[in-house]
Amino acid sequence: MAAQHGTRVMTVLGPAGVGKTTLVEALAGLEGQAAKREESGPLGIYRFSYLDDPWIALDAPGAVDLAQTALDALQFSDIALVVVPPDPEQAVLAAPAIRMVEDAAIPAVLFINRIRESEARLSDLVAALQHFSNLPLLVRQVPVREGDEVVGAVDLISERAWRYRPGEPSALVEVPAEVREREEQARSELLETLADFDDTLLEQLIEDKAPPSDALYALCAKVLREDRAFPVLFGAAAEHHGLNRLMKALRHEAPEVAETRAHRLNEAARAGIIHAHHEKHLGKVALLRALKGVLKTGDMVGGVKLGQMMPVAGSGTLAELPEGAVAKLVKTEALSTGAAYDEKGEVTLAHPVPVLAPQARATIHAKNAKDEVRLGEALQKLASDDRSLKVGHDEAEGALMIEGQGDLHFRRVAEMLEKDFGIGVDLGTSRPSYRETVARAVDKHYRHKKQTGGAGQFADIKFKLNPAPRGSGFHFEETIHGGAVPRQYIPSVEAGMKEGLERGPLGFPVIDVALTLYDGQHHPVDSSDMAFKIAGMMGVREAVKEAGSVLLEPIYEVAFIVPDSFTGALNPRIAQLHGQVLGFERDAEHEGWEILKAELPGRALDALVGEIRGATQGTGRFVAEFDRFQEVYGRDADNILKEMAAE
DSSP states (O other), X not given: OOOSSOOEEEXXXXXXXXXXXXXXXXXXXXXXXXXXXXXXXXXXXXXXXXXXXXXXXXXXXXXXXGHHHHHHHHHTOXXXXXXXXXXXXXXXXXXXXXXXXXXXXXXXXXXXXXXGGOOSOHHHHHHHHHTTOSSOEEEOEEEEEETTEEEEEEETTTOOXXXXXXXXXXXXXXXXXXXXXXXXXXXXXXXXXXXXXXXXXXXXXXXXXXXXHHHHHHHHHHHHHTTSOEEEEEOBGGGTBSHHHHHHHHHHHSOOHHXXXXXXXOTTOOEEEEEEEEETTTEEEEEEEEOSSOEETTOEETTEEOOOEEESSSSSOBSEEOTTOEEEEESOTTOOTTOEEOSXXXXXXXXXXXXXXXXXXXXXXXXXXXGHHHHXXXXXXXXXXXXXXXXXXXXXXXXXXXXXXXXXXXXXHHHHHHHHHOOOEEEEOOOOOOEEEESSXXXXXXXXXEOSSSSOEEEEEEEEEEEOOTTOOEEEEEOOOTXXXXXXXXXXXXXXXXXXXXXXXXXXXXXXXXXXXXXXXXXXXXXXXXXXXXXXXXXXXXXXXXXXXXXXXXXXXXXXXXXXXXXXHHHHHXXXXXXXXXXXXXXXXXXXXXXXXXXXXXXXXXXXXXXXXHHHTTOOEEEEEEEEEEEEOHHHHHHHHHHHHHO
């Protein structure tokens, strides 16, 4: 039988330990094929067929540190398969995955795995999941139980029942009498929900007419493709229970690439980059999807010619890639993860997935000093492939610094640097960017005089140093009269003072000071720009010492985005980190989530990612934005200075 559909791509995601990979491998092997896993970085790739339809399944990592990989996979997929645990109390663990598919505006099916382990009522689990979903959940099956064990399922549209059989396809059976009442009630609830999307069905229900199954299946497909509801199915991947039912639903109801392109991407998009990584002997390897028409080697995409294409499974090369299919693209540096392209360049996406804010930071050093230059170049390449990785410099040390999603993310970066670039690295802690200011005003007279034979150096200045309002930075003015300091030298005085404030007595930049140059002297021969610059630099350093230094630490406004059941658990942790809760509000874009806002000192940021994950079972995130510098006094200041001295 000829294929009825082109290649469709689904991303499978869910919390760690829920059985995602087991499910993907079981689906890929339903027709006796060997489930072969290929990889693009942390993303697992499976190519298989079901009832002659070609599929690509992307097994997204469940680790929270690698969530950007899951989001990027969703960007160019046709459908998401969210795998959820069977325990209502663990439903919150699926909340981040539901949030991701909502952010991606992608149709999704929820699959309750390990259903035979569940002793809970299905309605309780669905209610717990519904709490975190903006869209209604369409329960498409009810379980058949013997005692506490789930032994089968009833399809609520066809009203047919199947009994699970170990190692064999499920057997079609009569709907058990003890299930009939529950099945009828669940079917009625399903039809009432579907009637919200279809006037014809609503009229049939009002007139007490039985709607035909074919029409209901078509309506389910329409609702799913329009991203108006999430269907819920269940089974047990390890025992191969419920998997044919799941794949049949996906086969009939998942959109094809033309719909994906039109509704979520851009009608002009010819290709999209799902993921990219570097390999030692190949350079950049991108996972490319053909979004519109056939792609051939040498075609123009994004203003460059497509290089060598390889199949995602197996060896050899591809001369062309059919619409919807996925291939590995070699040595095309200009194409970036998460971007879609027409022939000439990048195109704007209708629903771009978010780029995650950094959750942690670390300094990074090459173990071999001769690799430092190469390290910077390699990190820039990795950051071009991984949108949640940022590269910069640590202000305190001047060392290379990476910002990302946590320790696992950083360890993967270190592994890739070693494996693909041959650069061994050490990771360290990045300390906060402290500042200092002055405690009181000082009226200072400073004379710089140097005679070494020939022309000397002479500059004499009088100035006032005053504390300035917090956040005002550096302010300089002059009130010179009568040419005591010639006008051409005043900019040199200012430049010298700025340089002199780069490092104060405590070892940090001095900020929030106001300087007024009001008098001085010059020499017709020995005065120069350099002499007045030195006078400004040395004079302001002495003035700061006389004024006394006050330590300033950065204060960040932090927005914690967490499931509402965890909001209370954050309060004591914020207090332990010397923070202050400002309040919380409901997340207007996502059901079941709240945004708690707090102020935290910069020294708390390194511990923050561990604290929020501990308090929220790995489901929470935060966004930290610098707000201001604030004075630190007493024991806190002493402890910070001791730590800095020890380092």
